[in-house]
Structures are given as C-alpha cells and as structure tokens.
Amino acid sequence: MSAAGKIKAPRGTYDVLGEQSSARAVLEARARAILEGAGYERIETPAFEATELFARGVGASTDIVQKEMYTFTDASGRSLTLRPEGTAPVCRAYVEHGMHKLRQPVRLWYMSSFFRHERAQAGRYRQFWQIGAEALGSEDPALDAESICLLAALLAEMGVASARLRLSSLGSPAARREYREQLQGHLRAHADTLSEDVRARIELNPLRAFDSEHPGTRQVMQTAPLLREFLDVRDAEHFAEVRARLDGAGVAYELDPTLVRGLDYYTRTVFEFTSQALGAQSGVGGGGRYDGLVEMLGGPPTAGIGWAAGVERILLAGAPAPAAPVPVDLFVAYEHAHEDDGSGHAPAGAFALLGEARAAGLIAQMELAGRSLKGQLSYANTLGARYVAILGDGGEVALKDMSGGGQDTLAADAVVHAVLRGLRTL
Numbered sequence: 458m459s460a461a462g463k464i465k466a467p468r469g470t471y472d473v474l475g476e477q478s479s480a481r482a483v484l485e486a487r488a489r490a491i492l493e494g495a496g497y498e499r500i501e502t503p504a505f506e507a508t509e510l511f512a513r514g515v516g517a518s519t520d521i522v523q524k525e526m527y528t529f530t531d532a533s534g535r536s537l538t539l540r541p542e543g544t545a546p547v548c549r550a551y552v553e554h555g556m557h558k559l560r561q562p563v564r565l566w567y568m569s570s571f572f573r574h575e576r577a578q579a580g581r582y583r584q585f586w587q588i589g590a591e592a593l594g595s596e597d598p599a600l601d602a603e604s605i606c607l608l609a610a611l612l613a614e615m616g617v618a619s620a621r622l623r624l625s626s627l628g629s630p631a632a633r634r635e636y637r638e639q640l641q642g643h644l645r646a647h648a649d650t651l652s653e654d655v656r657a658r659i660e661l662n663p664l665r666a667f668d669s670e671h672p673g674t675r676q677v678m679q680t681a682p683l684l685r686e687f688l689d690v691r692d693a694e695h696f697a698e699v700r701a702r703l704d705g706a707g708v709a710y711e712l713d714p715t716l717v718r719g720l721d722y723y724t725r726t727v728f729e730f731t732s733q734a735l736g737a738q739s740g741v742g743g744g745g746r747y748d749g750l751v752e753m754l755g756g757p758p759t760a761g762i763g764w765a766a767g768v769e770r771i772l773l774a775g776a777p778a779p780a781a782p783v784p785v786d787l788f789v790a791y792e793h794a795h796e797d798d799g800s801g802h803a804p805a806g807a808f809a810l811l812g813e814a815r816a817a818g819l820i821a822q823m824e825l826a827g828r829s830l831k832g833q834l835s836y837a838n839t840l841g842a843r844y845v846a847i848l849g850d851g852g853e854v855a856l857k858d859m860s861g862g863g864q865d866t867l868a869a870d871a872v873v874h875a876v877l878r879g880l881r882t883l
C-alpha cells in the first residue's frame with residue numbers, strides 16, 4: 458500500500474524561498490553592520506531549553522507561558538520547550554558562562570527562529586524569526602537610549618514605513634507591586650462593568666485590562682490609576698534621563714503609560730515600535746529593561762536591556778533594496794552530452810573545468826540539466842555570466858565573452874587564465 462498524499466508544512470509555518478531569502482540576507486547584513494558596529498557580538502542559543510527557564514523567566518501568568526509554548530517531554534523524561542523568545546536564553550547563557558566576569562556591558566545579538574502556538578495570520582506565525590539585541594551589566598540610561606536608537610536605525614534602513622515609537626517606564630518591582638494592588642482595587646470596585654475575560658484576570662494579570670477593546674472595560678480604565686504615579690524618585694530620574702538622551706538624538710516617541718508588554722521580566726524602560734503598514738499585527742519590535750532577570754535565573758544582580766524585532770514583520774512593513782545578484786564569472790557549457798552510457802550527462806571535462814575555475818577564485822557554474830546548447834547559452838545569459846566556456850568534442854573550448862567581446866578557441870587548460878585576464882581588464 459502506498460501513502461502518496463501530499464504533506465504540507467504545519468499551519469503557521471512557511472518555507473523561505475527565492476526573493477524572500479535574498480531579502481532576509483539583506484536584513485541580516487544590515488543588522489550585523491549596525492549591531493556589530495556598536496559592539497554587539499552574535500550569539501546562538503539552543504532551539505529548545507528547560508521549560509523551567511521560560512516559566513521562571515518569562516513569567517507563569519503570561520499568555521506565552523500559559524497558552525503558547527511548544528512543550529514536550531523527551532525520552533529521558535525532561536520537560537523541554539521550543540524557545541518562545543530570546544531574552545531568557547541569553548540571560549541563561551550569561552549566567553552559565555560566567556559572563557559577569559567579562560568587561561561590562563556584555564552586548565549580544567541574534568537572528569534566530571522562535572516558536573509560539575498563536576492564532577496564525579498574516580504577520581503572525583507559529584515559527585517566526587527575530588533579530589534581537591541584549592546588553593547586560595549596566596543600568597546607564599544612555600544604554601537604554603542607544604538600544605532604542607539601534608532598532609530605530611535598523612527599521613529606518615529597512616524602509617519600515619511610518620514606524621511609531623511608544624515609550625514608558627514600569628519602575629521597580631516594588632513600585633509595580635504597589636501599583637498592581639491599587640489597580641486591582643480599582644478593577645474590583647468596577648467588576649460589574651468589566652468584560653468577563655478581564656474580570657477573570659484581575660488577580661493574575663490586571664495590567665492586561667489596558668489592552669482590552671471591550672467598551673465597558675475601556676470606560677473603567679479611563680479613571681484607572683497609572684503606573685507613572687507610583688515610580689520612585691530613582692526610577693523617575695532614570696526615565697527622565699532616557700527621554701533626554703532620545704530627545705538629544707532626535708528620536709521621536711510618544712509616552713504611553715498603558716504600554717503593556719506580554720512578558721513579566723521588564724523593569725523601568727519599556728518600548729515598542731509599531732507600523733501602520735502591518736494592520737492588526739502592528740508590533741514590529743519591542744523591548745525594555747530587565748534588571749532582575751539574571752538574578753532570577755541564579756546569577757548575580759545584573760542590569761539588562763534589549764529588544765527583539767520580527768523578521769517577517771520588518772520585511773512586510775519595509776521596502777528593502779533588492780540584493781545584488783551574485784555575479785557569475787564563468788558558465789561551463791558543452792556542445793554534446795557524454796553519450797557513452799546513453800545518460801546524456803555532462804562530459805567529465807566540464808566538471809574538471811568547473812573545479813579548476815573555482816579553485817582559482819572564480820564564481821563558476823556549469824550546465825547540469827542536459828539542455829541544448831542554445832538553452833545553455835540562454836540560461837548563462839539569465840545568470841548574468843560574464844564568460845561561457847563551450848566544450849567541444851575534440852577537447853577544444855570556445856570561450857565566449859557575453860559582454861559582447863567575441864569568441865576565442867582555446868585549449869581547455871588555458872580557459873581559466875584567459876577568464877582571469879579578461880576580468881582584470883574590465
């Protein structure tokens with residue numbers, strides 16, 4: 458019995474093909490130039506981690522941990538989770554490798570895939586990619602401002618249209634605790650007017666009430682206490698300095714006291730870039746400070762700030778310049794296929810010439826699909842090949858200059874030299 462039905466990629470996942478893959482290469486190159494220029498080094502962490510890392514780091518009450526994680530038990534009975542985000546893994550690596558002993562701040566960037574079981578739609582996937590930047594070991598407000606400026610620069614370079622920056626400060630955990638109690642009091646006092654969903658989450662996650670579209674809830678939230686009224690003096694000063702640095706750098710932002718990020722580790726500065734070009738999934742990238750996270754994961758008290766931006770969303774909202782195609786120096790073609798075994802395959806000399814050309818540093822390709830000579834030349838033309846070497850039956854080679862420079866007949870071992878000479882005289 459044969460099972461010949463087509464197998465499709467799982468819902469919320471996709472294949473990266475053709476133009477998409479070159480657009481990503483452009484994005485990666487820009488991110489690398491901007492971030493490595495600012496002292497960030499690339500980090501790769503594993504695709505899966507101990508489930509505990511995210512339960513503790515991201516927060517047990519968040520949507521991510523409660524509903525969206527791909528968690529499984531492996532053959533040795535451990536609970537593992539496909540990473541839903543990159544900050545907790547980077548902090549785990551910081552602790553595991555004793556990076557607090559390095560010169561601070563330690564700055565790390567990544568471009569990796571992440572996994573969340575969300576409702577799939579345009580701009581929202583179950584496996585998606587993020588570019589992220591994390592700086593650990595300094596609470597200088599200049600670092601907050603620099604981090605935000607780097608994301609702003611990346612979005613601007615990628616042509617992300619009408620990106621808007623929202624900014625807020627969540628203060629210290631103590632201030633948040635007190636604020637949380639006051640907010641819960643306010644919500645309980647108006648419980649009858651709230652949506653069922655918000656009412657059910659008063660104890661677990663009252664801040665999410667600010668996100669609600671429900672008319673009754675929105676009305677209640679208009680008179681809700683705001684976190685900024687609870688910031689202590691040091692947090693308020695820190696935030697004022699971050700804003701002053703951004704003002705100095707000419708970065709426009711809107712203060713949004715209702716900015717709620719879906720992760721629990723944030724302290725002090727939080728921010729998010731949105732783009733109207735994205736419709737419902739308007740968040741292009743966001744981040745903030747997480748001064749308690751490293752300690753929560755068993756490390757020394759360490760400040761941290763960073764962001765992540767969705768690769769798909771940057772490409773959807775942006776207008777990246779197309780990648781320049783790789784120029785092909787030499788295309789190896791042949792007059793007649795090797796017929797000894799009736800296969801119609803390329804003659805051995807073609808493969809040998811390809812190898813010789815590559816060893817000499819040329820970008821070379823050869824005919825691999827048994828096309829007619831005319832078809833081979835037209836393919837070489839689409840590749841933008843500068844030279845085509847056509848192997849004849851007697852071992853001689855016709856070297857054709859595709860930029861209109863005519864054709865020479867040469868011995869096979871003289872071809873690479875002739876191409877090199879021709880390219881140098883360009």
Ligand code: HAM
Binds near residue numbers: 573585
């Ligand atoms: P996040 O806001 O959850 O933050 O995700 C950052 C970005 O990833 C979003 O703005 C969005 O562009 C993209 N993204 C998130 N979920 C999806 C999805 N299902 N499909 C497509 N794109 C998505 C974080 O992950 C934090 N770790 C950011 C951070 C770094 N904070 C401090 N350091």
